[in-house]
Amino acid sequence: MLYMNTRSFVFVSRRTILRWSRSRLDSECTLELDASSYPSQKSVCIRKRGFNTNQRQPNSRTTRTFATMSCDKLFNGNKDRFNGVTVDSTQEPCDTSTFPDILKGSLDKWRDTGIRGVWFKVALADSTWVPVLAQNGFRFHHAQPSYVMMVCWLPSNEVCNIPQYASTMVGVGAIVMNERRQILVVSEKYKLFPHWKLPGGYVEPGEEIVNAAEREVLEETSVRAKFKQMVCFRHVHNFTFGCSDMYFIVALTPEPGQEVLKKCDREIDAVEWMTVEEYLNHPHVHSTNRFFVKKFLEYEASGISLSYFEDTHPILKKPYLVYSLDLGPHTPAEKQNNIPSQSNKL
């Protein structure tokens, strides 16, 4: 099969594609592909038949070898529903020496077939691809420890609509209050100043906020405690790594017999049960943390809380949590508004 477009000839044989730039052929000439040596020798002679440019003898039917091209395959990639394609370097390995040619051929093919976004997921071990991709118009999109994702938007007549990668980090702090109305507080090992904090830390990728709160409290203080309610959250920008940061405050109830404290030596310098009154008046407590604890006491007094339920996305079939106010007996809203009665479970 000889595949042609405005820029190049592409000869496809079995799983192999040869690309040849149209601009490098005279219009009077005929392209001949001698694939007799393929695939054993991994190369194909391309001959031009027509003018012998040295002798100026038209129609001399001289055939001379014009070039020998390597004939490695082009990248396939995985197509997505946005008409994009993703190549994973671990799925389609390629030598550094042949990568530039195969990339160029693949880009030509994708341009001609209307592909929009081209993604290369380059494993750390294949990082010699990175400078070649950069030279071919790719930019970085995101990275994980073991790979970097690069992207190139092909359409020249359409604005790139690829969303930016995540830029928000999520952390959690826990208000753990026992039956004696003491709350669990920690002092961190690596601190800039003395400070009694709420135990907590970063939510791990894929982890629920409530589970992260329970895990961090257990890790830092050895106290097992269960989710009671969400209290509030703080949103700040240009934080760690220049990211935005959401810090959720969650109230937990300790399980019975969890009074003995054992701190995490790696992170924590001291851990204590402290009375609410002492905490709210302690000179080494931030005003923000004081606010969080006061808010929690307000919620307790009102009987209103911010909680969550589990559900599944109706189309994508992914499980998720929805956090909202549980107004309890305070709001007969459906009756007041004549809304058809439906369970909150969607």
Add this chain to the structure above:
Amino acid sequence: MLYMNTRSFVFVSRRTILRWSRSRLDSECTLELDASSYPSQKSVCIRKRGFNTNQRQPNSRTTRTFATMSCDKLFNGNKDRFNGVTVDSTQEPCDTSTFPDILKGSLDKWRDTGIRGVWFKVALADSTWVPVLAQNGFRFHHAQPSYVMMVCWLPSNEVCNIPQYASTMVGVGAIVMNERRQILVVSEKYKLFPHWKLPGGYVEPGEEIVNAAEREVLEETSVRAKFKQMVCFRHVHNFTFGCSDMYFIVALTPEPGQEVLKKCDREIDAVEWMTVEEYLNHPHVHSTNRFFVKKFLEYEASGISLSYFEDTHPILKKPYLVYSLDLGPHTPAEKQNNIPSQSNKL
């Protein structure tokens, strides 16, 4: 100055450092550095004095040239408070040919001076550095369109405690209800199925959720509307780019005279004011969106809402928003709990 450690000799002259592996010298020999040609020639001869290994004549005092090393400077980088160092390729340019030697010398220096995390911020134009860094134990940490950040944890006796980069994307949907109790709904251009959605989209890096809601409504429908309250949020994992996703629902009040709708042609197929009753019973409305609107109506009826205030971090002096319940007259919590009276403004 001759600087020594267990692995190498490092000769420091002005801003230039020569590194020489101890393992490549015989213990009987003496290292001589002839820096007479430096800095004009950018290279220094290193001579070994001692045994002439060919002639086996001990103490012959033969001096022969052992090697000629290039003597480019090492990287300085910027130190951080965690005893890490960050090199920015745009701040300390380096040729591809000399990068491997300078990197190795710099890593030796940093190991010997107790540096923990070494970061390289590599601009797209300098991406030939990437494979060299990968070969020297660096892994990817994160990337933005114009750079990739690579990191190497040097201490062998301490667990790496570098936090992962952001993995949460934040979006917003808006419930905009006018005085006739109609809500603003849109149908997207690129949809998998017919669906009346709430207008909205991704929160931009550094943007506040409430501002994103107002911006997206204006962009998609041409309606100017102002924040009224937060309703709830959905948290789902393994979503776009494998990230977690938080989708906040915010209620907005349209400004007077904002009844005329003009859709964003690039993204939106149709936009309408639809009565609440029709929306809640429409077959092309997700159960989740129905829940969001019902929740909003509950909040309206109860007089309780989830809102925010602005403040500044007491230590880092960064502005932030805190989102919490505004219990209004429902909760005289401070009096009930005998908490010292303090303003909620921290």
